[in-house]
Amino acid sequence: MDSLIQFAQQDLGNPGLAALLSNPSFAFIQLMNSFSQAMNLFIIAAGLSLIFGVLRVINFAHGAFYMFGAYIVYSVAQEWTGNFWLGVAAAGLGLAVMAVVIERGLFQYIYDKEHLMQLLLTFAVVLILSDVAKIIWGTDQYSVSYPASMKGAVDLGVTFYPTYRLFLIVVGPAIAIGLWLFTERTRFGRLTRAATQDREMLSALGVNVPIIYTGVFILGSVLAGIGGGLAAPFNSPTPGMDATIIVDCFVIVIVGGLGSIWGSFIGAIIYGLVFNYGSVIVPNWQDVFPFLILLAVLLVRPWGLFGKPEGGNA
Amino acid sequence: MAQLEARNLHTSYGLSRVLFGVSFEVEQGSCIALIGRNGVGKTTTMRSLIGLTPPSEGEVVWEGRQIAGLAPHTVAKLGIGFVPEDRRIFPELTVWENLDIARRPAEPGRQAWGEDEVFDLFPDLKDIQSRAGGVLSGGQQQMLTIARSLMGNPRLLLLDEPSEGLAPRVVETLRERVRTLKESGLSIVLAEQNLGFVLALSDTCHIMEKGEIVYSGTPDHLRENRDVLDRHLTL
Ligand SMILES: Nc1ncnc2c1ncn2[C@@H]1O[C@H](COP(=O)(O)OP(=O)(O)OP(=O)(O)O)[C@@H](O)[C@H]1O
Ligand SMILES: [Mg+2]
Numbered sequence: 001m002d003s004l005i006q007f008a009q010q011d012l013g014n015p016g017l018a019a020l021l022s023n024p025s026f027a028f029i030q031l032m033n034s035f036s037q038a039m040n041l042f043i044i045a046a047g048l049s050l051i052f053g054v055l056r057v058i059n060f061a062h063g064a065f066y067m068f069g070a071y072i073v074y075s076v077a078q079e080w081t082g083n084f085w086l087g088v089a090a091a092g093l094g095l096a097v098m099a100v101v102i103e104r105g106l107f108q109y110i111y112d113k114e115h116l117m118q119l120l121l122t123f124a125v126v127l128i129l130s131d132v133a134k135i136i137w138g139t140d141q142y143s144v145s146y147p148a149s150m151k152g153a154v155d156l157g158v159t160f161y162p163t164y165r166l167f168l169i170v171v172g173p174a175i176a177i178g179l180w181l182f183t184e185r186t187r188f189g190r191l192t193r194a195a196t197q198d199r200e201m202l203s204a205l206g207v208n209v210p211i212i213y214t215g216v217f218i219l220g221s222v223l224a225g226i227g228g229g230l231a232a233p234f235n236s237p238t239p240g241m242d243a244t245i246i247v248d249c250f251v252i253v254i255v256g257g258l259g260s261i262w263g264s265f266i267g268a269i270i271y272g273l274v275f276n277y278g279s280v281i282v283p284n285w286q287d288v289f290p291f292l293i294l295l296a297v298l299l300v301r302p303w304g305l306f307g308k309p310e311g312g313n314a
Numbered sequence: 315m316a317q318l319e320a321r322n323l324h325t326s327y328g329l330s331r332v333l334f335g336v337s338f339e340v341e342q343g344s345c346i347a348l349i350g351r352n353g354v355g356k357t358t359t360m361r362s363l364i365g366l367t368p369p370s371e372g373e374v375v376w377e378g379r380q381i382a383g384l385a386p387h388t389v390a391k392l393g394i395g396f397v398p399e400d401r402r403i404f405p406e407l408t409v410w411e412n413l414d415i416a417r418r419p420a421e422p423g424r425q426a427w428g429e430d431e432v433f434d435l436f437p438d439l440k441d442i443q444s445r446a447g448g449v450l451s452g453g454q455q456q457m458l459t460i461a462r463s464l465m466g467n468p469r470l471l472l473l474d475e476p477s478e479g480l481a482p483r484v485v486e487t488l489r490e491r492v493r494t495l496k497e498s499g500l501s502i503v504l505a506e507q508n509l510g511f512v513l514a515l516s517d518t519c520h521i522m523e524k525g526e527i528v529y530s531g532t533p534d535h536l537r538e539n540r541d542v543l544d545r546h547l548t549l
Contacts, residue, residue: 187414194404194415201402204364205416206390206466 016280025159030276036165038272039172040231045252045264046179047223053259054192054216060122063246064129065095065221069228070237074142084147088229095225096218103217139239144232176265192216251290255297257307266305317342317377317501318470324371325362332358334525345502347512350522356505357399360472364396365389395468399475401459405448409439412447412458413465420467432461435491453484470501477508489514521546
């Protein structure tokens, strides 16, 4: 082990790798950081994947929804009430309202159109929303405090770890299981799966498919809002945060397989691990990691780890 | 008054016109058959009735109400069940889930279909409840697609080529099941190429040719006039 550390430090000239090898608690913290980042990203990516899985629309505005979630938490938690959880609830609620307006007002008209049309429309919504955000919140960078009950750190034996980040690590799997139970065990979930497979037949059976679509769009958007709200304490709400997150989400969703909840879950963890350990070992390459992951998966399994090859379900 | 009345239906797919004035009536509890060669417009007639391909001209009167142009889910809720020719089972849903998504309560006072009643009629389905729809045999899929539309408690069933692609023994079983349904008071519009099936079940037969009904008569009348069948059904 010692010779390995020495090899990393002296022969490779890589202090980051040496630190990982020589300092177990440092390596452990990277692991925990990977998970907490992954779980936050998962919440947002799951919403994007859910919407694509059922509606077959790639919603570029999903990143803007995330940004609105973060801003709403700032306004409600930081400026008005001082209660972080109230802010997160408001972010979810606010996004539900936005989702209804945008889906009923715009998106419902493009489901049968070509992909280019869909792309242009969702991109137009991105531009509009980012301007609306600037009108409401300006261009400042806001800071949002951690919730009062989670300000400290927890002793994990190996090391102390921030309570709030630990909380995210728990929330992610809880949401994943909740989403899974929803799609597999509830009637609305069964209807969403049926709508994915044969929308026309479902309508001939007496199901109002547009309402299912609206419902799924709301659910996916609320996930973006809550994800943005939960990220606000460590990702200060600021213009442009929508563009960064949408790239990360796309990578996760494509790596995991479009439309698969567990795919997004695993995709997010892979992203988190590569990003955090990668940043320590080759700090200058940070911006390239998402694309490297994407490339690696696309070469081996173009339909993603948990996805199905195109045309797999007729 | 007839329960269902198709009046002068004209239907097109885009620019290609398929139906040229189709009219017929269905009395409550009766079975009418649409027969004819491939491509004459039997399926299109059914799609016009349920609203999947609304007619550009003509009327559909259901229990006294004009329903042409309504969304399919609205028509289905009014009591018309659709059993498509290609079955269209949801392949990734289990048998039970395929039934569950079509569930709709019956009107008060009517016999209600739920999974228990459906399994009584199609006992084979009961044992494969948790199997995925996509792996069923053709016969099982056909039973399931009928069972699925029964879960919506329809008062009329549009049954499109139920015997297509099934082994003779399975067709026989199916015919008896459909007879049971008819005897329970369900009205049926049946599109079929299997003449035995049609003659055994229907009260009135309509022969279609190039998007029009060219002959209407009872099964007995058809049996006595084989030349009509020869003219319109053989190539
Ligand atoms: N989606 C469609 N788009 C364009 N034309 C169609 C479409 N579906 C059917 N047609 C055409 O409409 C005509 C009638 O078709 P339809 O399916 O109603 O006939 P059918 O009597 O049900 O035939 P079959 O016995 O083969 O089921 C055919 O010429 C067919 O090619
Ligand atoms: Mg047909």
